[in-house]
Amino acid sequence: MKLSTKGRYGLRAMIDLAIHSKENQVSIKSISERQEISENYLERIIALLKKAGYVKSTRGAQGGYMLTKKPDQISVGNILRALEGDLNPVDCSLINDEKVCSESGLCVTKFVWKRISDSINDVVDNISLQDLVNEQVEIDKSQASR
Amino acid sequence: MKLSTKGRYGLRAMIDLAIHSKENQVSIKSISERQEISENYLERIIALLKKAGYVKSTRGAQGGYMLTKKPDQISVGNILRALEGDLNPVDCSLINDEKVCSESGLCVTKFVWKRISDSINDVVDNISLQDLVNEQVEIDKSQASR
């Protein structure tokens, strides 16, 4: 029941992008330095976010990445699902309508899984990237004044 | 972000025990047959539940397992945490006060992890084993009358 490093690193990368890509392109290298994540690995993570449509890129010198939308239009749920796949605690027909569970009619644990799933998705879909950026700005402010 | 088979099998085993261990001891073998879980593996899972204090055993012929408490005194959260460890999406100081996260003062993702964690635990702590037994009885009833 743990998120992988993809989800954790990827969320930090998106916060970093939201803060730094307002006008300029942001390179993998600079994110990697600020966030202390391996350049190579970060590249693969951002590729997933690009494929999911939350990030766009420009190649070549002075190139880099930017968000495709405003941070308040991207939820933490969007980001985590792009990186981790669905956030359901089990693969169950009731939740993701694949035909995984046989005899789902007799199954009672599915009610538990469904409620967990709903609650997780509810939380992450109601936190936007902008919310986290705001928190970060607050933290940085109080750090600066020490 | 998935539960392992331990959690899934274990919860089913506990429901089975709640239904069948009202007066008699219930053997691994019989649970394994009803739930279609390997005897050997189930044994290891139930050992965890025993260690956590939700199940007691009697050795030898006619032996087996019983619950230590009434099903309404055991929550799904109790069971899942005994089998899976904590249900937090990350190992973070804010949540489980191990000193895992360095610079937690600067970290903003922890707010996300905390809210996910709280919501999961809230759900599972508010479903009792008895609730699931009741659902199961309903399902069995409607199956019988077909």
Place this chain on the structure above:
DNA sequence: ACATATCCAACTTATTTGGTCGGATATGAA
């Protein structure tokens, strides 16, 4: 031309998951 970047597939290594196996021990019943 060249330094700076992204792009991308293949590879590697470490860890976790999902078991199995073999025996030791306990106990009710014949």
Place this chain on the structure above:
DNA sequence: TTCATATCCGACCAAATAAGTTGGATATGT
């Protein structure tokens, strides 16, 4: 007492997944 039925328990194992690396191809501003 013997035997079948159980739990107990540590060691072992294979497959899958996570986590990260490597090497090169391609694009582009200066």
